[in-house]
Amino acid sequence: MHLLLPTTATLPLFDVAASRRIEARALTHSPDLMARAGLAVAKLSLALRRGDGPVWIACGPGNNGGDGRVAAQRLTEAGVPVHVGHNAPRRPSLVIDALLGLGLNRTPSTEMQLIFAAMAACGAPVLSVDLPSGLLADTGLPAGGHAVRADHTLALLTLKPGLLTGEGRAHCGHLWFDDLGIAPDEAPSAELLGTTRRPARGATSHKGSHGQVLVVGGAPGMQGAARLAARAALACGAGRVYLDLLNLPADQAADPGRPELMRGTLAALPRAVGVLGCGGGAAVAAALPDLLRQLSRAVIDADALNAIATDAGLQQALRARPDSATVLTPHPLEAARLLGCETASLQADRLAAARELARRFACTVVLKGAGSVIASPSERTAVCGSGGPALATAGSGDVLAGWLGGLWAQQPGASAHAIACAGVDAHGRAGEVDGVLRAGDLIERLAAAR
Ligand SMILES: NC(=O)C1=CN([C@@H]2O[C@H](COP(=O)(O)OP(=O)(O)OC[C@H]3O[C@@H](n4cnc5c(N)ncnc54)[C@H](O)[C@@H]3O)[C@@H](O)[C@H]2O)[C@@H](O)CC1
Numbered sequence: 251m252h253l254l255l256p257t258t259a260t261l262p263l264f265d266v267a268a269s270r271r272i273e274a275r276a277l278t279h280s281p282d283l284m285a286r287a288g289l290a291v292a293k294l295s296l297a298l299r300r301g302d303g304p305v306w307i308a309c310g311p312g313n314n315g316g317d318g319r320v321a322a323q324r325l326t327e328a329g330v331p332v333h334v335g336h337n338a339p340r341r342p343s344l345v346i347d348a349l350l351g352l353g354l355n356r357t358p359s360t361e362m363q364l365i366f367a368a369m370a371a372c373g374a375p376v377l378s379v380d381l382p383s384g385l386l387a388d389t390g391l392p393a394g395g396h397a398v399r400a401d402h403t404l405a406l407l408t409l410k411p412g413l414l415t416g417e418g419r420a421h422c423g424h425l426w427f428d429d430l431g432i433a434p435d436e437a438p439s440a441e442l443l444g445t446t447r448r449p450a451r452g453a454t455s456h457k458g459s460h461g462q463v464l465v466v467g468g469a470p471g472m473q474g475a476a477r478l479a480a481r482a483a484l485a486c487g488a489g490r491v492y493l494d495l496l497n498l499p500a501d502q503a504a505d506p507g508r509p510e511l512m513r514g515t516l517a518a519l520p521r522a523v524g525v526l527g528c529g530g531g532a533a534v535a536a537a538l539p540d541l542l543r544q545l546s547r548a549v550i551d552a553d554a555l556n557a558i559a560t561d562a563g564l565q566q567a568l569r570a571r572p573d574s575a576t577v578l579t580p581h582p583l584e585a586a587r588l589l590g591c592e593t594a595s596l597q598a599d600r601l602a603a604a605r606e607l608a609r610r611f612a613c614t615v616v617l618k619g620a621g622s623v624i625a626s627p628s629e630r631t632a633v634c635g636s637g638g639p640a641l642a643t644a645g646s647g648d649v650l651a652g653w654l655g656g657l658w659a660q661q662p663g664a665s666a667h668a669i670a671c672a673g674v675d676a677h678g679r680a681g682e683v684d685g686v687l688r689a690g691d692l693i694e695r696l697a698a699a700r
């Protein structure tokens with residue numbers, strides 16, 4: 251058993267159907283899985299308990315409840331007072347939520363919701379067994395809007411995607427994992443992103459060795475977004491970074507605060523990696539047909555995505571690009587516009603939405619937000635476990651787009667999917683601070699990390 255995050259390793263994720271298959275096969279040679287699960291819960295409970303009061307164990311009707319009852323036995327043997335039931339004891343030292351796990355199949359009843367509320371109100375830390383009760387394991391959606399908010403969650407046997415995306419992170423608290431001694435015997439449904447090292451810089455390399463980035467955006471009043479993207483690409487190590495600031499006279503500086511950045515255009519830089527749309531406004535739409543046709547690698551963000559969402563010709567141009575040549579970086583609202591659906595229905599299944607976007611536009615897609623999802627045609631979908639609400643501030647998405655451009659400029663042979671995975675994880679890690687991280691400071695933290 252270990253605390254899962256932060257992880258440097260790429261780890262397999264299994265949806266409900268796969269978890270059930272793995273469990274069924276494991277039970278044929280290891281029939282004591284529930285005993286192992288209950289023991290793991292009891293051990294973690296001993297470490298998490300606050301004070302001498304009883305451990306309140308709320309058990310449900312299925313095997314999740316079974317895990318809770320085994321934990322109750324083990325804790326009793328260890329001399330810990332336990333209270334098994336649906337009502338809170340006086341001054342509990344810990345709550346074990348063993349109500350619902352993988353078997354959740356409907357909105358928790360009013361009675362169940364009252365137990366959730368009592369857990370939240372009793373003042374003790376909450377440890378959820380396998381999943382916070384009510385949380386859908388495949389999507390991270392609370393069923394009917396109701397799920398336990400745990401302080402700790404101990405995932406058992408497999409890691410499920412819903413622990414890491416959607417509302418999962420808000421409901422799981424600290425995420426622990428115990429594989430119960432079982433090695434998964436099938437391909438993962440998705441994967442949790444690990445860390446990728448930044449591109450190495452050869453001792454005799456020069457700026458020409460590290461590629462070019464062209465940021466196209468920054469219409470009047472929105473130049474900051476394009477400049478943040480350009481600064482991020484520069485900080486990432488791209489050899490030369492240019493800005494095509496839409497409707498800004500060509501003799502004006504690219505970025506007076508960063509003299510390293512230059513003005514440039516597609517005509518002069520056809521081999522650059524394009525970072526398109528940051529602060530692009532409506533003006534970027536007119537530039538997109540040429541950019542989509544000519545740039546061999548492009549990261550497409552913000553207003554460029556909005557333009558594509560409303561223009562069938564641009565959508566066709568996007569689909570016509572070669573394989574692995576494009577990364578789209580929509581936040582949920584931009585993604586919903588691209589799919590022509592409501593944001594809430596998209597957020598209800600983020601992995602499915604990202605996969606559908608990747609299929610429809612034949613691109614790599616980074617669906618941003620807590621637990622960013624990276625999907626590409628013919629690649630395993632990845633979920634980002636790094637990052638946090640310090641990133642929920644204007645400009646952090648521009649920084650991501652620029653960073654991806656910078657990474658790609660230095661690694662022209664890398665696939666769009668590999669670039670997206672490496673960049674999203676680095677961006678998330680750099681964003682793990684308390685409070686708010688201004689986008690400019692995020693760039694500095696990204697640059698300092700190796
Ligand atoms: N079988 C085993 O040996 C193992 C079981 N494990 C545990 O077993 C769990 C899965 O067990 P189950 O398949 O029994 O599923 P659950 O324990 O999640 O419960 C399923 C039961 O809950 C009911 N239910 C579903 N949604 C409900 C709702 N909203 N309100 C009220 N009742 C609801 C279902 O009708 C069913 O009776 C895992 O999450 C994990 O905790 C793991 O520890 C691995 C080992």
Ligand SMILES: Nc1ncnc2c1ncn2[C@@H]1O[C@H](COP(=O)(O)OP(=O)(O)O)[C@@H](O)[C@H]1O
Pocket residue numbers: 552581618619620621622636637638639640641642643644645646647648649650677
């Ligand atoms: N709560 C959060 N947890 C993890 N990452 C977050 C969170 N909020 C925002 N982010 C990340 O911050 C970035 C915000 O991007 P975006 O919404 O496009 O911002 P902007 O348009 O202002 O640049 C995305 O990479 C997103 O995944």
